Amino acid sequence: MPSQRPKAVRRGLRVNAEGFALEANRGRSCEVSDLKYVGKGVSRSDGVDKVSGVARYTHDLIVPGMLHAAVVTSPHASARIVRIKTDAAAAVPGVRAILTGDGLCYRLGLYMQDKCILAREVVRYQGEAVVAVAADTVDVARAACRLIDVEYETIDATLDPRDAMQSGAHLVHPDLGLYEHMQGVFFPKPGTNIAHHQKIRKGAFDAAFRAADVALTASFYNPPVQHVPLETHAAIAQVLPGDRVEIWTSSQSPYTVRHLMSAAFGLPHANIRVHVPYVGGGFGGKAGLGLEPLAYVLSRAAGGRPVKVVATREEEFNTLASRQGLHSTIEIGCTSGGKIEALKSTYIWDAGAYADYGVNIGRAAAYSGAGPYEIANCWIDSFVVYTNKVFGTAYRGFGHLEVLWGVERAMDMVARKLEMDPAAFRRLNLLKEGDTTITGEPFTSGHGSPIGCLDAAAQAIDWETPSEKPAEPHKIRGKGIAMLHKAPAMPTYTSCAVVIKLDEDGAADILVSGVDYGQGTYTVLRQIAAEELKIPIEHAHVTWECDTAFSPYDWQTVASRFAYMGGNAVIEAAADCLRQIREVAAQALEASPEEIVCEDAAAFVRGKPETGIPYRELALGYTFPNGNSIGGPVIGHGRFIATGLTHLDQETGQGLPAQYWTYGAHAVEVEVDTETGEIEILKIATAIDAGKVLNPKLVVGQVVGGVIQGLGSALWEGFRFDENGRFLNPSFVDYKIPTAKDLPLEMEQIFLENPQPGGPYGARGVAEHPMISVPSAIGNALFDALGIEFTTLPLSYETILLKTLEAHAEKE
Amino acid sequence: MHTISFRVNGELQTVSVPATATVLELLRERLHLTGTKEGCGIGECGACTILLDGAPVTACLVLAVEIDGASIETIEGETEDGQLSGLQQAFIDAGAIQCGFCTPGMIMSARGLLRKNPDPSDEEIREAIAGNLCRCTGYESILSAVRLASERRKGDSS
Numbered sequence: 001m002p003s004q005r006p007k008a009v010r011r012g013l014r015v016n017a018e019g020f021a022l023e024a025n026r027g028r029s030c031e032v033s034d035l036k037y038v039g040k041g042v043s044r045s046d047g048v049d050k051v052s053g054v055a056r057y058t059h060d061l062i063v064p065g066m067l068h069a070a071v072v073t074s075p076h077a078s079a080r081i082v083r084i085k086t087d088a089a090a091a092v093p094g095v096r097a098i099l100t101g102d103g104l105c106y107r108l109g110l111y112m113q114d115k116c117i118l119a120r121e122v123v124r125y126q127g128e129a130v131v132a133v134a135a136d137t138v139d140v141a142r143a144a145c146r147l148i149d150v151e152y153e154t155i156d157a158t159l160d161p162r163d164a165m166q167s168g169a170h171l172v173h174p175d176l177g178l179y180e181h182m183q184g185v186f187f188p189k190p191g192t193n194i195a196h197h198q199k200i201r202k203g204a205f206d207a208a209f210r211a212a213d214v215a216l217t218a219s220f221y222n223p224p225v226q227h228v229p230l231e232t233h234a235a236i237a238q239v240l241p242g243d244r245v246e247i248w249t250s251s252q253s254p255y256t257v258r259h260l261m262s263a264a265f266g267l268p269h270a271n272i273r274v275h276v277p278y279v280g281g282g283f284g285g286k287a288g289l290g291l292e293p294l295a296y297v298l299s300r301a302a303g304g305r306p307v308k309v310v311a312t313r314e315e316e317f318n319t320l321a322s323r324q325g326l327h328s329t330i331e332i333g334c335t336s337g338g339k340i341e342a343l344k345s346t347y348i349w350d351a352g353a354y355a356d357y358g359v360n361i362g363r364a365a366a367y368s369g370a371g372p373y374e375i376a377n378c379w380i381d382s383f384v385v386y387t388n389k390v391f392g393t394a395y396r397g398f399g400h401l402e403v404l405w406g407v408e409r410a411m412d413m414v415a416r417k418l419e420m421d422p423a424a425f426r427r428l429n430l431l432k433e434g435d436t437t438i439t440g441e442p443f444t445s446g447h448g449s450p451i452g453c454l455d456a457a458a459q460a461i462d463w464e465t466p467s468e469k470p471a472e473p474h475k476i477r478g479k480g481i482a483m484l485h486k487a488p489a490m491p492t493y494t495s496c497a498v499v500i501k502l503d504e505d506g507a508a509d510i511l512v513s514g515v516d517y518g519q520g521t522y523t524v525l526r527q528i529a530a531e532e533l534k535i536p537i538e539h540a541h542v543t544w545e546c547d548t549a550f551s552p553y554d555w556q557t558v559a560s561r562f563a564y565m566g567g568n569a570v571i572e573a574a575a576d577c578l579r580q581i582r583e584v585a586a587q588a589l590e591a592s593p594e595e596i597v598c599e600d601a602a603a604f605v606r607g608k609p610e611t612g613i614p615y616r617e618l619a620l621g622y623t624f625p626n627g628n629s630i631g632g633p634v635i636g637h638g639r640f641i642a643t644g645l646t647h648l649d650q651e652t653g654q655g656l657p658a659q660y661w662t663y664g665a666h667a668v669e670v671e672v673d674t675e676t677g678e679i680e681i682l683k684i685a686t687a688i689d690a691g692k693v694l695n696p697k698l699v700v701g702q703v704v705g706g707v708i709q710g711l712g713s714a715l716w717e718g719f720r721f722d723e724n725g726r727f728l729n730p731s732f733v734d735y736k737i738p739t740a741k742d743l744p745l746e747m748e749q750i751f752l753e754n755p756q757p758g759g760p761y762g763a764r765g766v767a768e769h770p771m772i773s774v775p776s777a778i779g780n781a782l783f784d785a786l787g788i789e790f791t792t793l794p795l796s797y798e799t800i801l802l803k804t805l806e807a808h809a810e811k812e
Numbered sequence: 813m814h815t816i817s818f819r820v821n822g823e824l825q826t827v828s829v830p831a832t833a834t835v836l837e838l839l840r841e842r843l844h845l846t847g848t849k850e851g852c853g854i855g856e857c858g859a860c861t862i863l864l865d866g867a868p869v870t871a872c873l874v875l876a877v878e879i880d881g882a883s884i885e886t887i888e889g890e891t892e893d894g895q896l897s898g899l900q901q902a903f904i905d906a907g908a909i910q911c912g913f914c915t916p917g918m919i920m921s922a923r924g925l926l927r928k929n930p931d932p933s934d935e936e937i938r939e940a941i942a943g944n945l946c947r948c949t950g951y952e953s954i955l956s957a958v959r960l961a962s963e964r965r966k967g968d969s970s
Binding site for chain 2: 041043044046047048049050051052053054055056057059060062227228229230231232278279280281282283312313517518519520697698700701704705706707708709731732733737738739740741743747
């Protein structure tokens with residue numbers, strides 16, 4: 001009964017004692033109690049703009065003279081374009097440009113250049129953009145689109161990636177061998193639909209599996225799902241004289257947009273200026289390139305008038321990228337004592353029609369593809385396979401929710417075969433100091449504590465005590481637990497820079513081009529800057545709009561690495577500012593720079609705070625009483641680049657792919673109504689080893705938001721296609737995401753703080769992680785309640801009811 | 813074209829609109845009140861929620877000609893003389909904002925609720941914002957924000 005819902009409980013932080021020793025942090029020793037701002041629940045700095053409606057998003061922008069675009073999309077999953085008639089559309093008053101794929105001979109993409117701006121010669125999925133119109137208003141553009149006649153000749157389609165891998169399958173990209181891609185990292189197989197094959201080989205799987213006392217083989221499936229940012233993709237481009245272009249875009253990656261536009265169109269980087277204002281959610285879907293190339297070519301065709309392209313909600317589902325589907329088969333061999341000796345996984349990713357980003361998901365999820373366990377003999381094949389469906393891209397968790405759906409369900413299945421408690425079985429096999437990961441990386445105390453996360457989550461739902469039997473006879477309860485882990489999936493050379501410039505009043509302006517599209521990173525960077533510069537937090541500002549003309553480089557805002565890398569760069573930039581301040585203050589105070597101490601926004605000679613010169617008298621240079629001046633405007637610069645990472649060996653997958661790992665666990669208790677299949681989440685507890693909580697208020701927000709997004713993947717979300725590859729549910733009526741009425745009765749967030757060597761204040765990334773393994777924990781709890789093995793997501797009420805009825809029928 | 817007169821955040825407006833224009837288009841494209849967001853355009857996400865004569869509606873589903881003589885409130889009217897309302901401040905204090913795109917609609921739904929029910933139960937809050945989708949926060953902090961605004965108001969008036 002809804003009215004019986006207790007208040008959601010938030011215990012907030014529960015921090016383990018070890019977290020307070022920070023000796024690992026870049027040689028500095030600072031006690032948590034010394035910190036003024038880092039670790040405090042500072043409110044978001046963008047809050048005022050967002051609650052008052054003045055925050056401007058790309059959706060809201062108007063550039064003078066701006067045209068609006070609309071597209072014609074393909075009704076077929078696979079067809080040859082025979083002819084396109086645009087005469088009637090061109091005659092509509094207010095139509096300024098019409099483009100088809102003919103003449104747009106560009107190949108776009110981040111890791112694999114396989115995408116077109118508009119379909120050329122063939123369409124590869126239902127929903128693919130085929131013709132684009134720019135007109136005075138969006139209504140005129142849409143009306144013109146309705147007058148465009150595209151004649152198609154349907155051809156073979158390949159819809160199931162398992163079939164697409166077979167020889168003789170229809171090739172989605174016959175020219176795969178010609179496509180540019182990142183060499184030495186991705187391994188496409190020309191003449192097939194395989195865009196990338198990632199191998200992981202450690203030890204001798206076959207022999208170890210044969211020798212195992214207990215063995216399990218199980219298969220699993222995740223459907224494609226959508227990110228559902230509330231602001232759909234939007235971009236405005238204005239082509240300017242002299243081969244220049246100015247772009248405003250709802251993007252996670254201003255510099256990557258600039259670089260990929262440069263690569264595609266042969267423009268010097270400086271001729272492309274990318275602005276990113278407030279962004280209404282991304283979750284990975286706005287990484288890489290989006291609608292910017294289309295806006296650019298339309299502006300060019302319209303004589304340089306700015307063109308705005310905004311995806312409709314249906315296009316966001318059906319034309320733009322989604323999360324890839326996944327078919328998994330997992331084999332596990334154990335000793336009778338419960339030690340995993342061998343694990344083999346085959347991951348077949350449903351990349352859809354393009355894999356420009358998907359190839360990296362197939363790679364990253366493979367090196368995480370055995371879960372956070374010590375496995376001596378491991379064999380993983382991860383295939384990223386083209387099909388004639390809407391294409392995949394990065395989505396929060398980057399393949400990890402998908403592979404861990406299988407791995408963490410399989411761990412429970414094996415534990416049961418062994419007649420072991422699933423938590424005890426995991427505890428025995430989780431990575432510990434001295435173990436090595438499946439790519440050969442030594443596991444150290446600096447990695448944090450997977451076992452600590454497991455124990456904390458288990459304790460939070462009173463794991464040892466079986467669920468109570470509810471009073472209603474048709475209801476039943478169960479508990480489940482699942483582990484999660486993830487490292488940033490990024491190129492070995494990923495880098496970012498920060499510039500801090502001091503204002504006349506001594507306040508700090510922090511310039512970055514990582515994008516805060518809701519995570520709260522800018523607020524955390526302000527906290528770090530205030531802490532390091534010794535200024536009040538109110539004096540630390542992040543300029544919100546990113547602009548590649550002014551904001552220093554950052555690769556992309558993805559992979560839960562912005563607070564880590566950007567935080568380190570802020571520390572370095574602040575140190576640069578302080579060095580400049582000390583030099584000038586030393587001259588002013590007739591001391592050496594080493595003797596100058598900075599505190600409370602002033603510089604003074606050690607032990608003599610009364611000599612202090614406020615920053616405001618140093619920020620632009622110092623002026624002596626006689627008028628002589630020294631120094632100059634203080635501008636600090638800091639940077640960070642990933643260090644020590646290697647490409648993975650093509651044949652064995654051995655190497656160092658991860659700057660750091662973040663581990664965690666979810667524990668849930670569910671109640672199932674066996675008459676309707678409805679399930680209620682009674683409690684979900686999440687434990688994550690954050691290294692150091694930089695802002696408890698924001699990190700709790702990340703975890704709650706991530707868990708509820710994970711609940712969507714667990715219970716409701718999944719694309720449906722008909723037998724011809726037509727997408728059946730591209731709307732919020734047919735594709736449900738969680739609402740305020742779908743919350744668990746109780747949620748608890750627990751943070752461990754085992755510091756990350758090299759992390760800012762010992763912190764590691766946590767943004768994607770809460771979403772991962774939510775489905776696995778619920779699937780495990782459903783087995784505990786019903787004794788039914790669920791292997792396919794989503795765990796819809798309908799599926800639960802049908803499986804329950806089936807199980808009853810079998811019993812009788 | 814149809815000439816209509818209505819009040820937006822207390823200010824009288826008289827405009828000519830085609831019969832097909834929605835209130836959302838009128839607000840965003842004619843009056844440049846872009847605080848009201850479009851998340852789907854077909855009444856499924858709640859991002860464009862405004863108050864029409866005090867009641868929450870999705871502006872994308874109301875035709876402009878229907879508001880002739882009516883009074884509407886948008887997020888821009890929630891701030892008075894540059895001061896945030898208690899409800900807006902509660903959203904900040906409770907950490908109820910991430911990307912912020914659902915926030916204006918969410919606040920207008922909550923405003924509609926609090927006006928007719930200043931002391932809502934959790935269930936009533938959940939019901940009032942059930943039509944407002946948020947992909948970032950997981951809603952819990954939003955429920956806290958509305959509760960906080962209600963409690964602070966009680967505190968003020970007692």
